[in-house]
Amino acid sequence: MRPAASPPHLLTLILLTANSVLTLNMFVPSLAHMAEDFGVDYAVMSLAVGGYLLMTAVTQLLMGPLADRYGRRPVILSGLAIFTVASVICALTQDIVIFLAARMMQSASATGMALSRAIIRDQFDDREAATKMATVAMIMAIAPMLGPSFGGLMDAFLGWRASFGFYAFSGVALFVLTYLDLGETHLKRSATFGAQFREYPELFRSRRFWGYALCAAFSVSTFHIFVSGAPLVAAAAFGMSPAELGVYMGTITLGFIIGSAISSRVSRRFQLSTMMIAGRLLAALGLGIAALFILAGQLSVPLFFGAMVLSGMGNGMTTPNASVGVMSIRPHIAGSASGLSAALIVLVGAFTTTITGAVVTETNGAFALPFLMCLASLIGLGCALLVRIIDRREARGT
Template sequence: MRAATSPPHLVTLILLTGNSVLTLNMFLPSLPHMAEDFDVSYGLMSIAVGGYLLMTAVTQLVIGSLSDRYGRRPVILSGLAIFIAASVVCALTENFAVFIAARLGQSASATGMVLSRAIIRDQFDDRESAAKMATVAMIMAIAPMLGPTIGGVMDAVFGWRASFVFYALCGVAVFALCWVDLGETHYRRSTTFGAQFREYPELFRSRRFWGYAICASFSVATFHIFVSGAPLVVATAFGMGPAELGLYMGTITLGFIIGSGISSRVSRFYQLSTMMIAGRLVAVTGLGLASLAIYAGHISVPLFFGAMILSGMGNGMTAPNANAGVMSIRPHIAGSASGLSSAMIVFVGALTTTLTGALVDEVTGTFTLTLIMTLAGVIGLVAALSVRAIDLREGRALGV
């Protein structure tokens, strides 16, 4: 196969991102069987989830910098090769320690999510980048909905190792696709890591960068809060069983798909901060009104899950624009900016889910959950408004 020399098609970036998402959640239904097979407790087996998330955060920081120095293509191909090898080890090993080590190695799949955004930013301006990222996000959002279902079926038919065989096969397929359809897009590389690192202080001192990054982090955090608290809250408040709960859990993803669809169509016509504020207002309004209604004693399935649809919709409008903004500060180190922002999203997600677990209970859980989500949405809104204020102030200074 001839190596690609032209920029990738959007479908290649979608599959790269989707592969990263599937690696996180497809095997989750198999955790009890995996714990049995390795003869460890369920809590210890859960390291395969929590440890992977932490390792992903570290990986995202590293791969962003590497891609700015050496280019997007070699880092993505190397990451996929590591992911394939780690998946094969996970599928074959009988040793728990070896499995966990290989599972952490699977975090190399994060190259797809981080660098797909950087590749888009390499080719397009801020607004067009946001529209393209929204298209990727809209289609990619199907992966977390289908992943656990596919993994559960494969576990039932073939056993839990089938998921990791599937990962390896997906990795090989995506590697082959990237080989023929992912030419290099980053040409303004720094000559040395020292020269590259000297650019970082300017990035870190940028209030606009932190506004974009905080907005993105706390927007995504509302999803993490919902996923961590909803199973307890919904089962208690509405008496739903696992099957019905699984159906309703998809409402926030449905909202995200709708919001991403809106962004993909209109982001190119508006400033990034305008779309971010609009998305945050949709989410905060839906969640805030639901919180007030629940506090007043009005609890219902349409009210609760209607608010979740609006929350997801707001995220879909906010996230692509915030991500495009993060990489607009210093475009030639877009990979580093994307990696830092992605790592921040993971850390904020870990913090907010821990907080949710500590505060949500069976008595006041419905109100507490919607309130925490509202507060996260408000933090994101304040960050978006701060970016807007900087835009207006700099616009006046330039006479725009």
């Protein structure tokens, strides 16, 4: 088999990104069975999710600079190899400590998500990259909808270890696909890590970089807030069964797919900040109006989950453009910028879910959840407006 020498097809980047998402959530329905099998408390078993998220942030901080120095291709191939070995260990081990250690190693799959964005940015200008990234996001959004259902079915018929066997199989398949299809796209590498790191202070001092990065982080945090609080609200306010909740949980993802489709069609016509502002306004207005009606006693399922569709649409319009903006500040260290932004998304998500858990209760949840999501959307809007102001000042040469 000859290694690839040309840029990858978009489908390859979609599969690499989807694998990162499935690695996080596909086995979640099996957590209770896994805790029973290992003979540990559920809280210990939940480290397979929380600890993995933390390691994902660390992995992306490390893999970004490595990809800028040595190229996208070798880092993704190395990440997939580590992920595959870790998945085999998870599927076979009987020891909880070894399992959790291998589970942390599975965070190497995150290289696929972070570096897929950098690969797109390597090949296209800002607006075209936003269009391509929106297409990837639109199709990839199916993964979080179907992943847990698929994992639950495998647990029911084959046991929870089948999910990790699937991970190992996908790791091998993606390694082969990447080897054959993903040629190197990063051709302007730093001569040394020292030369590369000397670029970082200028990146970190850029208000535009932090505007893009924080806009992306607080946009995605609305999804984290929703996932954290929706089960409580659905049961307390609407009396939904878990099966009904599973259907309605897809509303925010459906909105994201619609928003990403819009972005993929129109992003090349507008500035990045224009799409970001439009997305944040749509989300903030939808969630804010719903919160006000709920506060006035007009609570209903269509109102509550309709607002979630609008929130998802806003995210689909905002996130691809903000992600491209993050990597446009210093294109030759786009991998580092993408990794830093991805880590920031995880950290802001951890912070907002903690706040959600402390604030949302059975009595106030129907109002508090859209209110918190609206607040996060407004913070993202403020960051997008900051980028627009800076863009206008630079255009005027002031």
